[in-house]
Amino acid sequence: MPFDPREVEPKWQARWREARLHRTTFDPKKPKFYALDMFPYPSGAGLHVGHCEGYTATDVLTRWKRMQGWNVLHPMGWDAFGLPAENYAIKTGIHPRVTTEQAISNFRRQIDSVGFAYDWEREVNTTDPRYYKWTQWIFLQLFKKGLAYESVMPINWCPSCKTGLANEEAAGGRCDRCGTQVERKDLRQWMLRITAYADRLLEDLSEVDWPESTLAMQRNWIGRSEGAEVVFRVADGPAAGAELRVFTTRPDTLHGATYLVLSPEHGLVESLTAPEQRTAVTDYQSAARLKSDLERTELAKEKTGAFTGSHAVNPINGERIPIWIADYVLATYGTGAIMAVPAHDQRDHDFAVKFGLPIRQVVRPVDGAPPEPGKAFTEAGTAVNSGELDGLPTAEVKQRVVATLEARGQGRRTVSYRLRDWIFSRQRYWGEPIPIIHCAKCGAVPVPEDQLPVTLPEVERYEPSGTGESPLATIPEWLETHCPQCGGPGRRETNTMPQWAGSCWYYLRYLDPANDKEPWSKEAERQWMNVDLYVGGAEHAVLHLLYARFWHKVLFDLGHVTTKEPFKKLRHQGTVLAYTYVDAAAHYHELSEVELRGEDAFLRATGEKLKVQVEKMAKSKLNGVNPDSVVAEHGADVLRLYELFMGEFELSKPWDPRAIEGCGRFLRRVWRLVEEHGTARAPEGDPHLRLRHKTTQRVTADLERLQFNTAIAALMTYTNELVSKGSTREDLTTLVKLVGPFAPHLGDEAWERLGGTGFLLEQDWPPFDVALTVDAQVTYAVQVNGKLRGSLEVERGTPEAEVRERALALPNVVRQLEGGKTVGKVIVVPDKVVNIVVR
RNA sequence: GCCGCGGUAGCCCAACUGGUAGAGGCGCUGCGCUCAGAACGCAGAGGUUGCGGGUUCGACUCCCGCCCGCGGUACCA
Incomplete structure (x- = not known):
């Protein structure tokens, strides 16, 4: 009987469910493995094959670990707050809870249809009050530690979403969510003091096993730089005598500072501006305010600025230098x-040239090369034009200048970070309410912990109020309350948390998801933390992973968790790309309209030849692949196998609707071997003994390194051998156990067919004998001057002298030595190569 | 520009610390099975390892300089 996934797969899924096979258990005698997938935002569009790649990988690994006798935790949940559901609610009036629930059921159905072994008894949902009660609780811990504070600041404002955005959500001057041009607006915001943890977030990266690229991105994002703060005193104009502080990484170039530049938003600009410069300065400020970040940065090849009319005194040499404003200096x-040092900073150099400001060289290259025209010399060198410091190397000049400044109270060593505090409030409905009550007398007062959660009230309309407040501000009966501290009238905080909040700690809630007394028990935390393997997209390399690490460290400081870092090992699955078919008019066509002939593709309707490309999956390109259709056509096991067989796990690779056939063929061969067992002619003895052990070793080692594609290739090789040479029972039980984690439905069906009891997951992973994984005979490649001239079959471990002798005696080698050539060195690499050097 | 990753057969990809460039899949060609096809089985073709230099007895692998692609990021003082 052929293998029919449509029948077999639902059958085993039902049996697994009935047996509660995927429920997490914990045996203190066994090691533990906590595998975590980045939980998805349950969108209306459903799962796509890109999600499935990461999920399949962790599923295979956890099935394998269970067979090896580990305690396994492998949960799944929903990052379900977020803009799409809310925007849909604004359009239709349907509560986000309703659409979110629908999307979740669909996701769960899809995940189950692929046969993933999640423990649904630990499912979490960030929008469930029983979950966000604890998100709010963690916020209160941050608040009590002084890490959450209110601040009025010019924030990025999306006029379409009518909400504030963090800098990183307004990248390129456009709203991360809807693409609208971002404006600046002053709003009261809740902030989280992530900068207080900057150094630890940086240092502890050395403790984790993460991709080098992700570590580099986190380091760059934190952007620690050591330098000095230098105090300049304003020399003239309306603000004479005031202090101006600048940060520099090159205090050694202070002698070359020929002017100062403030950002247009700097607090002192107003008072510094001389009357005759007033118009120029305010004009420049308003122009800068209208510019998007994009225009201020990428598009601005030409430097712009305005002179304030005031001067400052350079503390190192008493020189009077002008003070300018320019938008290339960032307020944040x-x-x-x-301090501008045009000779040694390219931006300052460009600016000085444009406005005719003096350029003074104070560092000379060690090799004495003359300055390149139009370019600043930005490297370390030797001091010149720096008074008594002349001739000293940059490093020492830095020290001396800072020491001088410190002695005079005009500066100090300091560290600056690129990282900024985290804007933690949104003027939105569909998010966790921030558990704070505003009281005229007591200020911002935390909601007592025994009154959590502060639940989202029902509202009539989901639109932001447009004034900068969330829809929650329009519900007086929810809004008006009393102050928990003094009992007087109080007003609830109307801001909600950003989507990142729920994902900052979900890996902890999985440990103890039903606990209503505490977010997780100490026992569960000690048993399972930290996460042994975290798998998800590289797009979260900075934000999510930095925010979650920050919360984790705060929880560590408060004694709620016992590990410094949450995610020990991290890996990113590669993007799944897909073929697109484009006609001469640049219209995309979906695969169903296309006929494939060899390398070429033709439009069925007209026969037109189409351009075939590989692009990221997108609706507009009609190249999205839905796992439902793959499961319907090929079955879940084939989908799973192909997800991992496509190519190296961490690289991007194209989904090829034809190549997937190969995975189907492979599984059918495995099934046929099992089905024909007993009826087909069995081989004599155990001819595949060595290959069986080699294959087991290979698959085991490849799983350890997440090299799924090569593990599958090894299984294919083994299967091909069994198909052509016949198989023993031992061959088949081993094969089925090795294939099981990849194709669990076929695995269990085959296991049952072979007369096995229980589920494959309850069986032991096959052992291997290293002695049997090496061949007794080895073949030497025999080279003369690096060119292959013959081969030599000998027993493994044959003494070098004998190998050399036999190699030199090979007829083909002897011929190479004719004509009076002499043999020089002979290199023998044990069991591999003999290279004879001849002159 | 900078950081990270990649470039091996028509395509997707293997190749352990430098040691005979090929495991696997797709596609292609031929053969068997078949009335025929599908399915299945068997066999086969296909290469300047992106380019140029260097180190070495020996380089896909290490070093230097380029080219191309992908991802990230940027007046960060």
Whole structure:
């Protein structure tokens, strides 16, 4: 009987469910393995094959670990707060809870249809009050530790979403969510003081096993730089005598500072501006305010700026230097002001040239090369034009200048970070309410912990109020309350948390998801933390992973968790790309309209030849692949196998609707071997003994390194051998156990067919004998001057002298030595190569 | 620009610390089975390892310089 996935797969899924096979258990005598997938936002579009790649990988690994006798935790849940459901609610009036629930059921159905072994008894949902009660609780711990504070600041404002955005959500001057041009608006915001943890977030990266690229991105994002703060005193104009602080990484170039630049938003600009410069300065400020970040950065090849009319005194040499404003200086980095050293900073150089400001060289290259025209010399060198410091190397000049400044109280060593505090409030409905009550007398008062959760009230309309407040501000009966501290009238905080909040700690809730007394028990935390393998997309390399690490460290400091880092090992699955078919008019066509002939593709309707490309899956390109259709056509096991066989796990690779056939063929061969067992002619003895052990070793080692594609290839090789040479019972039980984690439905069906009892997951992973994984005979490649001239079959471990002798005696080698050539060195690499050097 | 990753057969991809470039899959060609096809089985073709230099007895692998592709990021003082 052929293998019919449509019948077999639902059968085993039902049996697994009935047996509660995927329920997590914990035996203290066994090692533990906590495998975590980045939980999805349950969108209306459903799962796509890209999600399935990561999920299949962790599923295979956890099935394998269970067979090896480990305690396994492999949960799944929903990052279900978020804009799409809310925007849909604004359009249709349907509560986000309703659409979210629908999307979740669909996701769960899809996940089950692929046969993933999640323990649904630990499912979490960030929008469930029983979950966000604890998200709010963690916020209160941050608040009590002084890490959450309110601040009025110019924030990125999306006029379409009518909400504030963090800088990283407004990248390129456009809203992360809807693409609308971002404006600036002053709003009261809740902030989280992530900068207080900057150094630890940086240092502890050395403890984790993460991709080097992700570590680099986190380091760059934190952007620690050591330098000095230098104090300049304003020399003239309306603000004479005031202090101006600048941050520099090159205090050694202070002698070359020929002017100062403040960002247009700097607090002192107003008072510094001389009357005759007033118009120029305010004009420049308003122009800068209208510019998007994009225009201020990428598009601005030409430097712009305005002179304030005031001067400052350079503390190292008493020189009077002009103070300018320019938008290439950012208000949010350092002190929002710089000392400009045009000879040794390219931006300052460009600016000085444009506005005719003096350029003074104070560092000379060690090799004495003359300055390149139009370019700043930005490297370390030797001091010149720096008074008594002349001739000293950059490193020492830095020390001396800072020491001088410190002695005079005009500066100090300091560290600056690129990382900024985290804007933690959104003017939105569909998010966790921030558990704070505002009281005229007591200020911002935390909601007592025994009153959590602060639940989301029902509302009539989901639109933001448009004034910068969330829809929650329009519900007086929810809004008006009393102050928990003094009992007077109080008003609830109307801001909600950003989507990142729920995902900052979900891996902890999985440990103890039903606990209503505490977010997780100490016992569960000690048993399972930290996460042994975290798998998800590289797009979360910075934000989510940095925010979650930050919360984790705060929880560590408060004694709620026992590990410094949450995720010990991290891996990213590669993007799944797909073929697109484009006609001469640049229209995309979906695969069903296309006929494939060899390498070429033709439009069925007209016969037109189409351009075949590989692109990221997108609706507009009609190249999305839905796992439902793959399961319907090929079955879940084939989908799973192909997800991992496509190519190296961490690289992007194209989904090829034809190549998947090969995985189907492979599984059918495995099934046929099992089905014909007993009826087909059995081989004599155990001819595949060595190959069986080699294959087991190979698959085991490849799983350890997440090299699924090569593990599957090894299984194919073994299967091909069994098909052509016949198989023993031992061959088949081993094969089925090795294939089981990849194709669990076929695995269990085959296991049952072979007369096995219980589920494959309850069987032991096959052992291997290293002695049997090496061949007794080895073949030497025999080279003369690096060119292959013959081969030599000998017993493994044959003494070098004998190998050399026999190699030199090979007829083909002897011929190479004719004509009076002499043999020089002879290199023998044990069991591999003999290279004879001849002159 | 900078950081990270990649470039091996028509395509997707293997190749352990430098040791005979090929495991697997797709596609292609031929053969068997078949009335025929599908399915299945058997066999086969296909290469300047992106380019140029270097180190070495020996380089896909190490070093230097380029080219191309993907991802990230950027007046960060």
